[in-house]
Amino acid sequence: MTDLLLTGIGELVTNDPSKGGLLGLLHDAAVAVKGGRIAWVGAESEVPAEFRELPELDCGGRAVTPGFVDCHTHLVFGGDRADEFARRLRGESYEKIMATGGGIQNTVEATRAAGRSSLLNDTVRRAKRMLGAGTTTVEIKSGYGLDLEHELLMLGVATSVADHLAIDVVPTFLGAHVVPSEYENDRAGYVQLVIEVMIPAAAGHARFCDVFCDVGAFSVDEARRILSAAQEHGLGPRLHANQLGHSGGAQLAAEIGAVSADHLDHLVDGDIAGLRDAGTVAVLFPTVSLSLQIDPPPARRLWDAGIPVAIATDCNPGTSYVENMQLVIAIATLTAGLTPEEATWAATRGGARALQLGDKGHVTPGAAADLLMLEADSYLAIPYRPGTDLVRMVIKDGVPVAT
Amino acid sequence: MTDLLLTGIGELVTNDPSKGGLLGLLHDAAVAVKGGRIAWVGAESEVPAEFRELPELDCGGRAVTPGFVDCHTHLVFGGDRADEFARRLRGESYEKIMATGGGIQNTVEATRAAGRSSLLNDTVRRAKRMLGAGTTTVEIKSGYGLDLEHELLMLGVATSVADHLAIDVVPTFLGAHVVPSEYENDRAGYVQLVIEVMIPAAAGHARFCDVFCDVGAFSVDEARRILSAAQEHGLGPRLHANQLGHSGGAQLAAEIGAVSADHLDHLVDGDIAGLRDAGTVAVLFPTVSLSLQIDPPPARRLWDAGIPVAIATDCNPGTSYVENMQLVIAIATLTAGLTPEEATWAATRGGARALQLGDKGHVTPGAAADLLMLEADSYLAIPYRPGTDLVRMVIKDGVPVAT
Numbered sequence: 035m036t037d038l039l040l041t042g043i044g045e046l047v048t049n050d051p052s053k054g055g056l057l058g059l060l061h062d063a064a065v066a067v068k069g070g071r072i073a074w075v076g077a078e079s080e081v082p083a084e085f086r087e088l089p090e091l092d093c094g095g096r097a098v099t100p101g102f103v104d105c106h107t108h109l110v111f112g113g114d115r116a117d118e119f120a121r122r123l124r125g126e127s128y129e130k131i132m133a134t135g136g137g138i139q140n141t142v143e144a145t146r147a148a149g150r151s152s153l154l155n156d157t158v159r160r161a162k163r164m165l166g167a168g169t170t171t172v173e174i175k176s177g178y179g180l181d182l183e184h185e186l187l188m189l190g191v192a193t194s195v196a197d198h199l200a201i202d203v204v205p206t207f208l209g210a211h212v213v214p215s216e217y218e219n220d221r222a223g224y225v226q227l228v229i230e231v232m233i234p235a236a237a238g239h240a241r242f243c244d245v246f247c248d249v250g251a252f253s254v255d256e257a258r259r260i261l262s263a264a265q266e267h268g269l270g271p272r273l274h275a276n277q278l279g280h281s282g283g284a285q286l287a288a289e290i291g292a293v294s295a296d297h298l299d300h301l302v303d304g305d306i307a308g309l310r311d312a313g314t315v316a317v318l319f320p321t322v323s324l325s326l327q328i329d330p331p332p333a334r335r336l337w338d339a340g341i342p343v344a345i346a347t348d349c350n351p352g353t354s355y356v357e358n359m360q361l362v363i364a365i366a367t368l369t370a371g372l373t374p375e376e377a378t379w380a381a382t383r384g385g386a387r388a389l390q391l392g393d394k395g396h397v398t399p400g401a402a403a404d405l406l407m408l409e410a411d412s413y414l415a416i417p418y419r420p421g422t423d424l425v426r427m428v429i430k431d432g433v434p435v436a437t
Numbered sequence: 438m439t440d441l442l443l444t445g446i447g448e449l450v451t452n453d454p455s456k457g458g459l460l461g462l463l464h465d466a467a468v469a470v471k472g473g474r475i476a477w478v479g480a481e482s483e484v485p486a487e488f489r490e491l492p493e494l495d496c497g498g499r500a501v502t503p504g505f506v507d508c509h510t511h512l513v514f515g516g517d518r519a520d521e522f523a524r525r526l527r528g529e530s531y532e533k534i535m536a537t538g539g540g541i542q543n544t545v546e547a548t549r550a551a552g553r554s555s556l557l558n559d560t561v562r563r564a565k566r567m568l569g570a571g572t573t574t575v576e577i578k579s580g581y582g583l584d585l586e587h588e589l590l591m592l593g594v595a596t597s598v599a600d601h602l603a604i605d606v607v608p609t610f611l612g613a614h615v616v617p618s619e620y621e622n623d624r625a626g627y628v629q630l631v632i633e634v635m636i637p638a639a640a641g642h643a644r645f646c647d648v649f650c651d652v653g654a655f656s657v658d659e660a661r662r663i664l665s666a667a668q669e670h671g672l673g674p675r676l677h678a679n680q681l682g683h684s685g686g687a688q689l690a691a692e693i694g695a696v697s698a699d700h701l702d703h704l705v706d707g708d709i710a711g712l713r714d715a716g717t718v719a720v721l722f723p724t725v726s727l728s729l730q731i732d733p734p735p736a737r738r739l740w741d742a743g744i745p746v747a748i749a750t751d752c753n754p755g756t757s758y759v760e761n762m763q764l765v766i767a768i769a770t771l772t773a774g775l776t777p778e779e780a781t782w783a784a785t786r787g788g789a790r791a792l793q794l795g796d797k798g799h800v801t802p803g804a805a806a807d808l809l810m811l812e813a814d815s816y817l818a819i820p821y822r823p824g825t826d827l828v829r830m831v832i833k834d835g836v837p838v839a840t
Contacts, residue, residue, distance in 0.1 A: 358824030
């Protein structure tokens with residue numbers, strides 16, 4: 035069933051500005067789906083004759099929104115770091131934990147040791163919980179392999195998730211996550227490996243290339259060289275920027291016109307102007323700030339500056355083991371100054387913009403029929419009722435998904 | 438099946454101080470259940486012969502904890518207040534919303550209008566989600582009826598929830614929630630009605646009496662008179678105290694030896710000493726502070742002063758429409774300065790202490806066999822992975838519950 039007529043939609047979030055307001059809300063609406071794509075959107079009283087015979091799904095007055103686009107995750111990993119979480123809560127800084135063999139290096143070891151079937155099994159389970167909570171598209175990064183074999187393994191596992199579940203996966207190569215311990219005394223050698231060996235090999239297996247450009251990770255010059263090589267191989271550039279300090283990552287994102295600049299916890303006004311002029315999407319992580327007990331990301335400031343904002347889980351075993359975009363919307367609203375409508379846009383259309391997916395995150399003719407029926411009469415319920423799963427039904431490419 | 442032998446428990450939270458530490462953690466443990474009660478707890482290698490033939494439930498290395506005791510909720514209500522939530526996020530204060538016909542009065546009207554079957558249906562649905570997320574005992578207050586008929590109706594609905602679900606309900610009379618609009622010009626008349634009519638009638642239907650003693654609600658003198666009358670009718674005293682200001686509620690709680698003082702957002706040192714001397718439990722609401730965008734409750738300060746701390750949802754349609762104690766544990770840990778072990782204790786043994794339930798919230802011989810099997814190998818997973826439902830199985834009085 036990829037043809038469907040949704041009726042009885044009490045409130046429809048279209049994200050279509052021509053419908054009025056940021057979310058383009060419609061009430062008492064209907065949506066026609068043909069071949070897994072949105073074919074028609076409008077008032078239920080005005081469904082065209084050609085769609086009236088489609089199989090009907092009565093939403094009973096409930097709200098319908100686009101599926102969530104979680105545009106930044108590290109979903110493939112071995113082990114967990116619950117002990118490290120407890121250390122952080124005793125007051126140790128993330129930088130200190132990274133410096134003492136914890137942090138990303140810990141997960142690199144566990145991921146290399148895990149083996150493909152274990153990684154795939156764990157990743158599919160995580161993605162299944164994400165899908166059940168409303169995420170219909172997920173970006174998944176490599177970056178815990180840090181050698182050719184394991185980086186390609188991670189990209190392969192990420193891509194394979196979509197063979198097991200009705201979820202779209204966008205794989206991103208993040209070989210430049212940290213310098214692996216075996217290159218501790220040869221940073222230049224690792225950067226060269228990334229540029230000359232890994233990127234050419236990853237090019238057929240990823241859509242984007244990301245670099246962690248920050249204090250303790252890669253410098254602006256290193257990141258520039260890596261992303262330049264990536265672009266030559268057709269991988270769009272993204273950056274982990276300004277998470278740990280005012281490291282120049284946001285400026286680099288603006289300079290090279292990165293698709294997204296992610297984190298942005300440390301910003302000056304010049305950074306913001308540069309990102310706006312470059313058309314870069316700001317990807318923010320309210321639950322990372324919550325988990326790290328730091329100030330929330332500057333969502334209000336970026337939004338008010340006219341920069342497109344996306345929110346995402348950053349799901350990873352260190353700083354935010356969060357799979358649920360409903361929680362991200364709630365925390366964005368309650369801590370980071372976004373209104374419920376802005377947070378809803380940022381979790382749907384914003385995420386799709388950050389992944390350059392023109393046909394996702396909105397409900398207009400031609401778009402993918404990735405839809406959520408809520409157990410509520412308004413999208414407001416998601417931030418209003420944190421901790422309760424309000425997704426009653428997930429529809430992927432026009433097909434109701436069993437979750 | 439109320440007899441059961443749980444084996445393969447990777448980590449068991451007993452809350453038994455004789456086992457060491459706050460949580461009395463055991464590893465590679467087993468628990469024997471007979472007649473719905475804990476019969477034996479210890480190392481799996483040491484199960485006594487008399488329990489070895491009980492029906493076995495292999496936990497496969499997972500963690501087991503006591504069921505959550507959500508010791509403060511307003512679970513029976515009509516309507517919702519999502520619009521008011523959106524107003525608050527635009528910057529309006531709770532006090533202003535209360536003063537302009539919103540707030541509790543709004544829910545009083547919707548509750549009076551709802552009718553018993555609608556109230557019961559909605560409350561059972563909320564309680565079912567709570568149970569599924571691990572709450573095996575829930576306190577439910579009246580307080581949206583504010584006349585004899587509807588206060589008794591609310592208490593009846595609360596009690597009836599336990600006829601529909603495997604959850605224990607502790608009903609609390611909260612006629613003194615606010616002064617209803619029809620007594621706007623006759624506060625004294627309403628207090629008299631509460632004392633002379635409602636309390637005697639509620640006595641057979643509730644276990645505790647609560648008063649909202651705060652700015653804009655009931656004064657210390659009014660609360661003292663109401664709780665004194667309640668005690669004469671066998672209802673243990675509780676107080677909503679110091680939520681909106683330094684209103685004297687905490688001092689009153691100490692003076693009368695209240696079972697609990699709830700909220701306590703505004704405290705001076707003298708209040709804390711008084712509560713400690715009185716043996717009053719402090720009931721705190723991390724998700725209310727999150728939802729209201731105010732400072733987190735003073736959990737650390739109270740804990741360090743030696744006061745027993747409980748955490749609860751305060752589930753209500755105005756300030757915290759939260760049903761999930763796993764989220765409360767996570768937010769307590771991430772915002773209010775409790776360690777994961779303290780938050781876990783506060784959500785189990787702390788909640789039971791706040792309701793004077795000696796047989797709940799711990800896993801020791803004689804206690805109720807209310808247990809949670811987690812989809813994780815440690816209780817740490819709950820604050821570490823917010824937004825993911827980590828309760829794999831709920832066991833109530835020794836019986837696995839289908840949720």
